[in-house]
Amino acid sequence: MLEKTLSKNKTELSFEDFKAEVLNDYRIAKISRECSLLGRREVLTGKAKFGIFGDGKEVPQLAMAKAFKKGDFRSGYYRDQTFMMALGELTAQQFFSGLYAHTNIDLEPMSAGRQMGGHFATHSLNEDGSWKNLTEQYNSSSDISPTAGQMPRLLGLAQASKIYRNEKSVQHTSNFSKQGNEVAWGTIGNASTSEGLFFETINAAGVLQVPMVMSVWDDEYGISVHAKHQTTKESISEILKGFQRDNEKNGYEIFVINGWDYVQLMDTYSKAAKIAREEHVPVLIHVKELTQPQGHSTSGSHERYKGKERLQWEKEHDCITQMRKWILEFELETESGETLRFVDSEEDLLILEKDAKKIVTTAKRNAWAAYTNEIKAEVVVAVRLLEKIATKSNNGAFISKLKSDLENNVEPIRKDILIAARKTLRYLREEEFTEKTELKEFIKSSIKDASNKYSSFLMSESNLGALHVQENKPTFSENKNIVDARIVMRDNFDAILKKHPEVVIFGEDAGFIGDVNQGLEGLQDKYGDIRISDTGIREATIIGQGIGLAMRGLRPIAEVQYLDYLLYALQIMSDDLATLHYRSFGKQKAPLIIRTRGHRLEGIWHAGSPMGGIINNVRGMHVLVPRNMTKAAGFYNTLLEGDEPALVIECLNGYRLKEELPTNLGEFKTPIGLVETVKKGTDITIVSYGSTLRIVEETAKELLQVGIDVEIIDAQSLLPFDLNHDIVKSLAKTNKLLVVDEDVPGGASAYILQEVLEKQNGYEFLDSKPATLTAKAHRPAYGTDGDYFSKPSAEDIFEKVYAIMHESNPNKFKSLY
16 A cells, blocks of 8 residues: 555655655644644634634645645635645634734735635635636635535536536636546535535536545534444445446445544545546545544633543544654665654654644744734824824713723724724714814724625626626617517527527426426537536536536526526525625626526415525525516626626516517627616606516506506516616606515615615605515415415506596596595
8 A cells, every 4th residue: 555655646655755745744734733733812812703613623634635636626625725725825824813803815815814814715806806717726716604505506516617627618628627636626515415515416416427526524424423324334435325427327435434544534535536537427435433623613621512432532533643643653664674753753753743834833823924014004094193193082081981992992993993993973063173174084984894805896896797788779770570478598598509609508407398487498508518408407516516516617507497596596595696896805706697586486385486585595696586588688698798697587477478679689688786767657656577577567557547657667687686776866756766576575676765765865856755565474375376366456546646646636537545
C-alpha cells in the first residue's frame, strides 16, 4: 500500500518527497485543529458570536484535497476548514477574520463577514461581474447552513461536466471545463443524510450518472442524537447498498473507510477521483470512526450526552492522534538495509506542533487587530466630532457622557458608534451650528457605508444586470399570423436555443413530449436530449441542477410543472439561489431561470397562487408574472442577456388563447421592473397581473356601460416592482386605487399596496381609501364554482369598483345593495 501511496499523483515520488508531504499534511492538520480550539475560546470570551468547527475531520479532508484538482467544485458544509487550508484557499488569519465577521472582502474572502465562520467560497467573478477562468482555480461554491441544503446544487455542479463532455455546442467554452473532466465534491455530516434533500440528490445523481464524489463524515452523532436514532442500521453506506453499481446496472461506487487511517484514505480518495473523473460515475465515500473533540458547536458541551467510555474512545481514535502515532512508528527498510523514518524522534513533532500553535496565535492576533483597528479609527473620528459638539450645545453634559462611553468602550463595534451619533442628534433638535451639519453628514455617510458592507449585492451591480437590458418590442408581419399562444412560446424557445448554445432546458415532461402544454414541442428532436431533457418528479433537485449548471457557465432553464409544486423547492430557492450573490459579496452568481405556470387554476393543490409567500422568500431573484405568452417569451429573451436568477410564471390558461406570432423571435424583450398600462381611464386605477388581469379587462367593458372609466395597469414584474413609479402617475389622474389579486389576503396585494402607497407616496393623490380584492383566505375549492367563489370574479371586481365610486359620488352611483 505504501508503494501505491508513494507513486500517487506523481510519476515518481521519492521517500524524501513523501516524507515532506506527510509532515506538511500533519502541519496543516495541527494548524486547523489549533484554529478550532482557539476559535472556540474566542466565542466563549465574546469576541465572536458563534462557532462551528472542523475538528475531528482533519485527516480525511487532507486526502480529499489531494485528489481535488483545479477546475473541480466543492459543495460542502461548515466543517471543511482543513480541506480549504490544504488547497491554500483559507489561511488561519482568514479563518479568524470570518469568526469576527470582518466586512473587508480582501481579509475575509469567504463572505466579507456575511456568514458565520465555517462557510467557505472561492471567487468565480471578476470585479466587473464577468467570469474568471474556473478551470485554472480551485472552486468552492458558497456554503449555506441549512443541513443538506448543499446537496441539490452539488448535482448541477457535477452535471455540468457531463454536458461539457458530451454536448458539442458548448465545448468551446474553455473557461468552464476541460472536456468535462471536472469532479464535483460533496461533503455532509452523517446525521444530515437523514434529510430528504440528501436522498433526492443521491437518487438523481445515480440516474444521471454524473462525476460526483460524496463524502459523509460520520462521527455517530447529530448534535446530541446518536446514529441509532438517525439512520436505519446506523449506517448510510449499508442502506445505500442498493445503489452500488454492478456489471449490468449503473449506480454508485461505494467506499467505506476509517477516518483516522491516513494511508487508506489517500488511496481511497485517489481511486474515487479516478472513477468519477474518467468514467463519470458517482461515488459515495462513507468516512467512519471520526470524532468531534469539542462537540457540535459552541452552543453546548458534548460531555452532556456522551458517556466516559465514548469520550475515551474518541480521545484514542482522534484522527490527528492516530496520524501522529503512525508518523512516530513508521519505519521502512530499503534494499540496502537503511531504515527510513518520517522523524528521528518525537521532539521533531513537538517542534512542528509548537510552530503550528504559534502560527495560529499570531493569525488570531493579526485578524483581531485588523478587524478592530478599522472600527477604532471610526471611533476616533466620531469622538472628535462629539467633543466639538459638546462644547457648543446646551446639552453638552449629556453629549459628553455619550462621547465618554464610546471613547472608553474597550471593544466597540459600529453599532456603538451610530448609537452615540444618532442619540447626540436628538439633543440638537433646537440648535443649529456647523458641527451639527457635520454630524448629520457623518451619520448619513456611516449608514451608506454600512449599506455597502451589509446590504449590497442582493442583485447584480454590474453592467450585466438584467435591468440594463433595453426593451425591444415585438414586431409583426402585415398579414397577421394568429396562432395558439403556445406556438409563440415554442418558436421563441427555438430561437433561443439557436442563439444561445449554452442554454439547456429540463424538467418534468419537458423533453420527449415537449412539456405538458407543448411549449417545447419538437425541440428535443431538433436539439438533442442533453439540451432539452426530462427529469424525475423531484422539484428541489431540478432547481439544484439549475443552480449548479448556472454556476459553471451554462444558462439553464429549469421547469417546475406547476406553481404550487414550487413549494417543494422553495427552501432551495430561498436559502441558496436567492442569497448566493449576496452571501458571496458579489463573487459568485447563478443566473438560473425557473419556468413554471399557474394563475386561475382550480382546486386546493393546483390553485396557482401562493404568490405572497414566494415573493417574500426569494428576495435576490426577479419574479415575473406575464399576462400572455408574448410577454413571457420577451422576459426569457431579456433574462438571457443578463446575469441574474429569475422565476417566470406563465398563465396556464393562456396557452390555447390566440396571439399574434412576432417576426423577431428571440430578439424582442420585455423590460423587467416596469408596469404596462393596458387600458387608459379616468375614474379609478386597477393594478393586477397574470390571468386575473384578463378578467379585469373584461369587467372594465361592463363598467363603462355604467359610466365608470377604469385605468388598468399590468404589474408584469413583482420583483422588482414599478421602478419608474408609473402607478403613482396614474393615481394623480384617477385618485382611486384597487389592487386585484388571486393570492390570499395580505399576500401579494399587501406587497403591492406598500410599494405604491409607501415607496411611491401614492397616498398623497387618493381621495378614497385604497382597496384590495383578493382570493379568500383558504385555498380554492375544486371545480369552476370552486374557483368562482374562492377567487375574485368579474362580478366581484365590478361590485368592488362600483362601491368605491358610490362612496365617492353616491348621487351618481346609487348603491347596488
